[in-house]
Amino acid sequence: MTEPNSLPPHVHPTVALLPWYANGTLAAADRAAVSAHLQDCPSCRTELDELVRVGNQIKQAVSASPMPSTGLAQTVFLRVRQEARQGQEEVRRTSPVMTEPRTLMANIDRWLRNLFVPQWAPTLVVTLLVAQLGVLLWTLSQPVPSVDVGGSITSRGLGSPTARLRVEFQPSASMQQVQTLLQDMHGRVVDGPNAEGVFIMEIPASDPAAIEQRLQALQSRHEVIRHVEALRP
Amino acid sequence: MAAFEELYRRYDKRVFRYICTFLHDRAAAEEALSDTMLAVWQGAGSFSHTSRISTWIFGIARHKALDAMRRNVRRQQDVELNAAADIAQPGANPIDQIQRDQVAILTKNAIDRLSHDHREILFFVFFEELPYEDIALLLGIPVNTVKTRVFYAKKQLRQHLSSLQSGEPVT
Numbered sequence: 001m002t003e004p005n006s007l008p009p010h011v012h013p014t015v016a017l018l019p020w021y022a023n024g025t026l027a028a029a030d031r032a033a034v035s036a037h038l039q040d041c042p043s044c045r046t047e048l049d050e051l052v053r054v055g056n057q058i059k060q061a062v063s064a065s066p067m068p069s070t071g072l073a074q075t076v077f078l079r080v081r082q083e084a085r086q087g088q089e090e091v092r093r094t095s096p097v098m099t100e101p102r103t104l105m106a107n108i109d110r111w112l113r114n115l116f117v118p119q120w121a122p123t124l125v126v127t128l129l130v131a132q133l134g135v136l137l138w139t140l141s142q143p144v145p146s147v148d149v150g151g152s153i154t155s156r157g158l159g160s161p162t163a164r165l166r167v168e169f170q171p172s173a174s175m176q177q178v179q180t181l182l183q184d185m186h187g188r189v190v191d192g193p194n195a196e197g198v199f200i201m202e203i204p205a206s207d208p209a210a211i212e213q214r215l216q217a218l219q220s221r222h223e224v225i226r227h228v229e230a231l232r233p
Numbered sequence: 234m235a236a237f238e239e240l241y242r243r244y245d246k247r248v249f250r251y252i253c254t255f256l257h258d259r260a261a262a263e264e265a266l267s268d269t270m271l272a273v274w275q276g277a278g279s280f281s282h283t284s285r286i287s288t289w290i291f292g293i294a295r296h297k298a299l300d301a302m303r304r305n306v307r308r309q310q311d312v313e314l315n316a317a318a319d320i321a322q323p324g325a326n327p328i329d330q331i332q333r334d335q336v337a338i339l340t341k342n343a344i345d346r347l348s349h350d351h352r353e354i355l356f357f358v359f360f361e362e363l364p365y366e367d368i369a370l371l372l373g374i375p376v377n378t379v380k381t382r383v384f385y386a387k388k389q390l391r392q393h394l395s396s397l398q399s400g401e402p403v404t
Binding site (some may be wrong): 052 | 253260338340358
């Protein structure tokens with residue numbers, strides 16, 4: 001074929017898009033541009049009319065062409081079944097220990113199932129994941145409320161003697177869990193958090209043995225405490 | 234297997250019509266259809282959703298039809314498909330039907346006189362109604378070539394139709 005790779009100079013460039021304007025597959029922007037051009041261009045309107053007429057003739061002529069024989073489908077299905085059987089036997093021969101051979105039929109079924117999976121599903125999943133991540137980051141960026149309501153550290157006394165601990169709470173720990181822990185330990189938060197999220201906790205303890213006992217008790221609360229250690233006096 | 238059968242029934246006529254733009258021999262066209270559908274089944278795992286499934290199947294059909302053309306190039310006889318016998322649609326108004334049949338036969342004869350490239354592109358634009366991007370992908374040619382090819386194909390078809398209508402010999 002030796003035809004040129006461009007339209008003749010006297011033909012409007014819009015003519016190149018008219019076949020797809022006629023078959024309804026033009027993108028919205030192109031479609032709007034062609035519509036606008038057609039308003040003012042009688043020659044392109046004539047060209048479009050002819051395209052529609054020729055298109056209908058082609059449809060009619062192609063529709064009238066013969067169909068495949070009715071027996072052909074059965075012949076193809078038979079060949080496919082035979083190949084599927086051969087594939088299964090091949091898999092059994094080469095993988096005798098497999099209890100559930102991965103057959104060719106399984107492949108086609110998997111593929112055909114994919115055809116009916118909406119293409120937007122992966123996009124939706126990614127969107128949800130991004131949204132979740134956004135919420136998580138927003139939550140983390142919020143100032144961490146101190147254990148004591150009001151944001152300031154209370155100064156109520158515990159009675160003497162006391163010990164101070166460096167405490168890092170689990171990020172997943174709820175306010176309720178932290179409050180319960182403090183009540184259980186008869187402790188209070190006296191400072192924090194610092195940039196690393198560490199709080200200073202004060203608990204009643206009379207001697208080193210009591211401090212160690214309290215520390216062990218706190219360390220066992222994994223759901224609330226990520227790390228705890230005694231502060232040197 | 235049921236899924237494949239459904240797929241087959243959804244596409245066999247469309248693919249067969251496309252193959253007939255290459256092959257005028259019914260047996261060869263059926264063989265190419267059969268080869269296409271088997272290849273679809275065998276290659277199912279390799280199909281990626283980067284294109285429409287119809288584009289993928291037509292792409293396979295194109296290869297199979299071209300293979301068949303090459304195989305049959307020596308022994309292929311230009312056996313015309315008996316269009317007239319298949320065009321009749323019982324139940325329609327007889328006079329309208331005759332006129333439609335005549336137009337269809339005339340158009341089919343004009344289409345048959347086109348080059349294969351022209352037949353193929355008119356089929357995709359006007360029968361399959363594919364977007365030009367899909368046609369470019371399927372044929373492996375630039376979008377601009379798709380657009381200009383349709384223009385010249387339609388121009389050629391118009392000339393053939395005029396010649397056939399006036400009874401002039403077609404050149």
